[in-house]
Amino acid sequence: MRYPISFLAIQETQLMEAGNIDVRSCWGDDEFGVSRVNASGRPRGLLNMWDRNVFTSNEVISSRHYIINIGTWVGISEPLIFANIYGPQLITGKAELWKELIEIKNTKNGIWIMMGDYNAVRHRGERFNSNFCERTTRDFNNFIHKIRLSDLKMGGHRFTCFHNSDLKLSKLDRFMDMRASDYPKEEKELQRPKKLVEFLDHEAESQQLTVQEIDDRILGYKSIIEIEIFKSFNLRQKSQIKWAIDGGENTSFFHGHINKNNQKNKIDGLMINDDLCTDPKIIKQEIYSFFADKFKEKWSVRPKLGSNYFKKISHDDSHLLESPITLKEIKEAVWSCGNEKAPKPDGFTFKFIKKYREVLLGDIAPVVKYFEQYRKIDSSFNTSSFLLVLKDKDPLTIRDYRPISLIWCIYKIISKILSLRIKKVKGNCNTAPILDRFQSKLSKWKSKALSFGGRLTLIKSVLGNLPSYYLSLFVAPEGIIDTLENMRNQFLWEGSDEKKVIHWISWDKVTTSKKSDGLGVGTIKALNVALITKWWWRLRNK
Structure with a gap:
């Protein structure tokens, strides 16, 4: 064994008389202490054992569902409190247990360590193919928050309770601690x-x-x-x-x-070469090597892509990308960022910038203009902090972490301006096929050859068939929707860009449902929202 055991907590001893167990044969020598709770009905017995050379138990508090040993640990000035827990099955029994433990905690100061089978989970993902009780989870989380426990990471598998007969899996066992004082x-x-x-x-x-x-x-x-x-x-x-x-x-x-x-x-350990490593220096080196390899430039000379067969953006979109950056765009970029984002490494949040915008925008705008003129930015603005975010609730390898970069506010503002421009151009490119097909179907000569009822029917069929594929994939820009609605409106009344005609009924009335005394054509925006919501509903229920 790599580390010697100094304290051992056992649940479900299943002994009506826990004194019958041969504790000495379990521990291996006579230098041990022991506390017991006999099995009684559903609670199947509890047993605490410890090395008396390391821990001295001065007080024991026990019930059917817990044993609490309060004492001193060699080298630690504060009292150490070990609580071995076995949670009841009933919801009301769990609530009573949490209440009782809170009362004990409020009268006993020290470093609390709680471990055992709580017969409760913290979220739905900790159960598989077994019943999930929202009330039990809420009560359990409230208990943990109220006494400020930290849920420590445990090695091994994600679930701790297995029923092989019907493949029910749950995480019921936990190891939690709480410091007596947190002196920041x-x-x-x-x-x-x-x-x-x-x-x-x-x-x-x-x-x-x-x-x-x-x-x-x-x-x-x-x-x-x-x-x-x-x-x-x-x-x-x-x-x-x-x-x-x-x-x-x-x-x-x-x-x-x-x-x-x-x-x-906190990263307590990582699996490196199929072995669990807890050495901080080795872990840091493994993380550095892993991501240094990921971010390394593997192409000394990148291939150039140039061909007349590639689709090109329009002249208007090209002008949009290269047009001078305005103060309005800078403000939009600032306001599109969240207020309370982590301020790394310059220490400023966007809430601060928004509050003092009249002063700060006068300093930010020249930096943005400098970037626009010289196509470069001072290297100090590109300084960033590297942060690892969990991808899995029980991470074991470096692949279970996702890297994010915390950058300066100036750098984020510039990148946000560029991304918002590209987003507009991308939206125009995605919707160009819709405009072309609408234009071909709703041509001027067809409007003259059809009656009002025929034009109304064609508008409905165009709405129902042509754009459905495109509108189900992305949210159409407001400008594109307005253009499409204008094309349909002109077609209905035999109008065009060159010829203006009287529209005898408002377009809002045309698109209103027949139940509300409209013509029941429907809006393109409503169709766009409905199609996207349909995909969202399918993904949510799979």
Whole structure:
């Protein structure tokens, strides 16, 4: 065994008298301590064992569903509290257990470590081919958030409970911990300016402060405010919760999310060459080597693509891509970015830029114009932070992580301007075939040869058949929809770009359903939304 066992928690001993078990043969020597709970009905017995050279148990609290050992661990100043849990089967029984454990936790301070079979899951994905109870999951998550537990990663398979007879799989076993105190770095940084300000305030009561002391007091207050603001902001960034929805940073729900995210984002080990590695240096080197190979330029000379057979964008689209960048485009790019995105590495969020836009846009616009004129950007703006995001709930290899790059706001604004332009051109290219086919079917000579009823029927058939393939694949731009609607409207009333005619009924009335006293033609936008929703519904239910 690679690491010696110092504490062992066993559930479901299935012994009516747990004292009958030969504990010494399990442990291997006499230097052990033990706590037991006998099996009683559905609870099938619990057993805690520990190395007395490492852990000293000073107090034991037990019931049918848990054993809690409170004591000291060699080298750790705070009390250590081990809780071996076996959750009840009934929903009400689980709720009572969570309530009881919360009451015990509120009276016992220390480093809590909870482990065992909770007979509850945290989300639907932790059950397969077995019943999922939303209320049980909600109560269990509330319990974890309320006492600020961190759900630690476990090795092995995704599910911990298997029923081979009917292939039911569940993750019921967990290992969670909670520190007695979480003394952040920002709190330590606050102590010096706080003590300085308190000292100077005390001195000011008995004598007049010097000019230097007044300046020190002002700087001290400024430091306190800045650290408090950063502390609050940092909590919001770590939680990844929308601030307006979930409340302040003093709620247990908020801190529960921070603890959960910190633990989830921590890389405790990776499978390297079919072996589990926990050495941080080796893990870092493996991550670096893996992504360095992915991002390496493998082509010293890239092939040039040039052919008259390739489709080309229109002159208008080409002009759109190369036209001067306007202040309006810069504002649109800023407003299209989320407010609370992680501020790396320059420290500014888009919420800050939006709030002080009148000042900052005057500094941002010249940088964008410089890029537009010289086709390059200062290398400092291209500095980025590399971050790994989980692709799987139980990652084991480096392939279970997805890399993202946290870039400067300036770089993001420029890239957003370019992407929005390309998006417009792409939308025009995708919808060009629709315009061509509409134009060919709804030609001027056909409108003259058909009666009003014939034109109305043709409009409906064109709407129902021609664009359905294209409109089911992407959201059509508003400008394209307006163009198509205008073509149908002109065809119905025998009009054209050269000839204006009277439209005796408004187009809104034409597209309204017959039940609402319209002509029942329907709008292209409604068809677009319906077709896309149909695909979404199919994918959602597969």
